[in-house]
Amino acid sequence: MALLDKYQPEEFFDEMFTAPQKVRPHYLELFKRFQALDTDEFEQRRQAVDASFLRQGITFTVYSDERGTERIFPFDLMPRIIPASEWDLIEKGLTQRIIALNKFLHDIYHEQRIIKEGIVPKEFVYGAKHFRPEFMNFNVPRDIYIHICGSDLVRDGDGTYYVLEDNGRCPSGVSYLLENRQAMKRAFPNLFDRVGVRPVDHYPEELLNMLKYIAPPSKGNPNVVLLTPGYYNSAYFEHSFLARQMGIEIVEGRDLTVQDERVYMRTTKGLQQVDTIYRRIDDDFLDPQVFRKDSVLGVPGLVSAYRAGNVSLANSIGTGIADDKAMYYFVPQMIKFYLSEEPILKNVPTYLGSNESDRKYILENMSKLVVKAANESGGYGMIVGSKATRAELADFKAKVQADPRNYIAQPILALSRHPSFCDGTFEGRHIDLRPYILYGEKITIVPGGLTRVALRKGSLVVNSSQGGGSKDTWVLRGEH
Secondary structure (H helix, E strand, O other), X not given: OOOOOOOOOOOXXXXXXXXXXXXXXXXXXXXXXXXXXXHHHHXXXXXXXXXXXXXXXXXXXXXXXXXXXXXXXXXXXXXXEEOHHHHHHHHHHHHHHHHHHHHHHHHHOOOOHHHHOOOOOHHHHHOOOOOOHHHOOOOOHHHOOOOEEEEEEEEOOOOOEEEEEEEOOOOOOHHHHHHHHHHHHHHOOOHHHHHOEOOOOOHHHHHHHHHHHOOOOOOXXXXXXXXXXXXXXXXXHHHHHHHHHHOOEEEOHHHEEEEOOEEEEEEOOEEEEOOEEEEOOOHHHOOOOOOOOOOOOOOOOHHHHHHOOOOEEEOOOOHHHHHOOOHHHHHHHHHHHHHOOOOOOEEOOOEEOOOHHHHHHHHHOHHHEEEEEOOOOOOOOEEEHHHOOHHHHHHHHHHHHHOHHHEEEEEOOOOOEEEEEEOOEEEEXXXXXXXXXXXXXXXXXXXXXXXXXXXXXOOOOOOHHHOEEEEEEEEEOOOO
């Protein structure tokens, strides 16, 4: 029996099948190749990929698990395919979105027109956890706030794409996207040309070009470093991977020092000036002289060097307000306000805890909603009402009532599914997509992104910390 003979698409939108054994046209070549494999051959390739991930240390950290924290990032060998026309829509929609978000950030740290004209209530801005009033009227390098963004996309029951959230501070996961592609090339070396898959391996080069572009002026070849919290951070594999791919130094706060409002890296040959820092540390920990005084991860004096224009940061300080989940509600209005355009990609319908009628709806219908804290990530600080116990629902209702500004709610979408190899057979699992957007001299979006998979049967939570995995994402060169 062939690998996919028993696969049932069920009632959800299935990315690969329209009905049992009826394959969407852009998946046909892949379907033929997988059907030609027997179970043993497929299992050998799958185990070879797992062994390769283990050797390379492609792991993530689960802080709350008693069995140990380091895990191999689960990888599913069946890729997700996006036809050229769909990708064109996604690319245009994400480009529109990041331009609007950057205009919003410039506006709220300068003229605040969007507040004055009643589009976004003042209390949403000033009450946001990551709003940085210290940076009012500060001009960021090249006038770009979000240089690297990971916007999460989902598809509902009829295949429509929605933006679920924008990650505009330190979006993670791109290293898995690049490693997934290498794994698939080793497992199926001849399939890429046959299917017509666009490459993704130029991402580190594009990232470095952007980081050099935002460096302070008058630098022939800017010195770029990646600032990491250190080895014990859950994304350390990614930090070291990206630094290696770009050919730049990876540093911790203790490796940097500030003198005369300039940042220097300690080296065996003495101090070397740093021009751009790709920081994978949140604002709060960047500089103990300005933010959290107990931070040992940051660099004392870094903010003064940044203010003086002697060093650039990606992403800029204060971008966190743009990925506040309550602020997400207003992104369609931002697009209309700043660009005079209709949003190309829709938001998921969203209820605000701070709005009295919305809050009443949330409290009365929590069992039918996903409720999220405004500033949590990784699948934490949220509840899927249909999967929750009475006690959990009661606990979340109390949280919403105690701090309504900090909560939003959304309907439970029937997320699209994709064939995934689980327990020795292919079954449908819910997926999302995180494309990566770079904003420098131009806007670049790597063709594809990280497709995350909720590997637990019936689960809607795709985060690796909550039992999720990933797939390679193939964007096709032309229509099939």
